[in-house]
Amino acid sequence: MEVANRLNTIEEYYFSTKLKEVRALQASGKPIINLGIGSPDLEPPKEVVSALVSSLYDKTANTYQSYQGLPELRNGIRDFYHNHFKVSVNPETEVLPLMGSKEGVLHISLAFLNKGDAVLIPNPGYPTYFSVTKLVEAEAVFYELEAANNWFPDLEALEERDLSKVKLMWVNYPNMPTGARASKQQLKALVAFAKKHNILLVNDNPYSLILNDEPLSLLAVDGAKNVCLELNSLSKTFNLAGWRVGMVLGAEEHINAILNVKSNMDSGMFYGIQKGAIKALEVQDDWFATLNTEYEKRREAVWELAERLGCTFNKKASGLFVWAKLPEGLDSESFINELLIKKDVFIAPGFIFGSQGDGYIRLSLCAPLEDIQTAIQRL
Incomplete structure (x- = not known):
């Protein structure tokens, strides 16, 4: 049975396929630290x-x-x-x-x-x-x-x-x-x-x-x-x-x-x-203050991680990620694949967000501070 023609215009979502590879490495005993996806690990109220x-x-x-x-x-x-x-x-x-x-x-x-x-x-x-x-x-x-x-x-x-x-x-x-x-x-x-x-x-x-x-x-x-x-x-x-x-x-x-x-x-x-x-939707403002205090700590650590990778980034950015520019001439896909295999750290390559993202990586804040610090040590 042939699939609909519309499926020929798209591919399976990058994270759907890449995370299968990450999970397989984890199952084989590799201590992978996932800084690739924006899935909050903190508890809800x-x-x-x-x-x-x-x-x-x-x-x-x-x-x-x-x-x-x-x-x-x-x-x-x-x-x-x-x-x-x-x-x-x-x-x-x-x-x-x-x-x-x-x-x-x-x-x-x-x-x-x-x-x-x-x-x-x-x-x-x-x-x-x-x-x-x-x-x-x-x-x-x-x-x-x-x-x-x-x-x-x-x-x-x-x-x-x-x-x-x-x-x-x-x-x-x-x-x-x-x-x-x-x-x-x-x-x-x-x-x-x-x-x-x-x-x-x-x-x-x-x-x-x-x-x-x-x-x-x-x-x-x-x-x-x-x-x-x-x-x-x-x-x-x-x-x-x-x-x-x-x-x-x-x-x-x-x-x-x-x-x-x-x-x-x-x-x-x-x-x-x-x-x-x-x-x-009814929670008070102190919830957001506590949440952002934790993310501020993680962001400081991710900034250090990005600097060790030789990247530059904007410290005034918001959200759950740090968007970092790789040193000139480096390809984002090759870079993150090498990091995954050699250092057991997964980071999202910028090319998946469009051609303007090549030469960049995206680091997530959705991992415990200890994991981010461990990733820094591995570098």
Whole structure:
């Protein structure tokens, strides 16, 4: 049986294949330290776990759930956005919980893209933007991000390109993989660009509260809801990656289009996870302070590790990663493979995020400080 033609346009996700190799090395007895992926190893808030456990005895815990999620969850998302981003949304019409924001990338693409529509994708950027674009048979149009411009798109250069087929644009600030932050003025410029060219602008915003003293939302820009959506996630902020809790916010007409797709693809998020997510959204600011204190310690150690590898990097970046430039002339894939075999340390190569990522590596903060220090010693 032949597979669908769409599968010929993409490959298995890099981490899906590479982590098989890492696990095989670990199974053979190799003491691999994994600094490659952004899967938080820290525990979620205890009250979040308690909320999930206690909810299992509720009468509705094992029933089908609403495609739109519990009203309390949507209200929690509304309050979270108001408290942290000064953004007001209607929880009935402008909020849709998701089973992870990665699901949202697919749902948004299915809701708005026709075959042949063009999509602006950052390079470097999250690989899923490209793969999903190809799966829905749209045209991927990369726009390059440069270190010299702090990894923000050159909108003037984009203006000179043919944008007539562009229907959707992905942005991601704080940026992954680079950790670059966008200013309020830059977000305003993005919204103005989207309005001018009738483009649906989608900001993927899961790192906004990690090592970032000024969290921003694209939806805080005046008039942004008319042309923008924003994805967010509880994975990084509350150490709930495996729970698969995300959200998309925007204008009612856009949310309804996504709901039309979602309601035909799943049966709603598990009740217990929703109850835990509600509790997570209620945690106080001291949670974020404690979380970031730990990540600050780890980042200091990762900086030392990067320096020992001969790399340069930006200490003002945010998020769960350190994006580091290799010494001139080194290939990122060869570099990380040699490090894995000779030093038992796995780091993500920059090329997997696009051609602009070659010559870079991405080091994760999602490993115990002791492991990072051990990696330093091995060098």
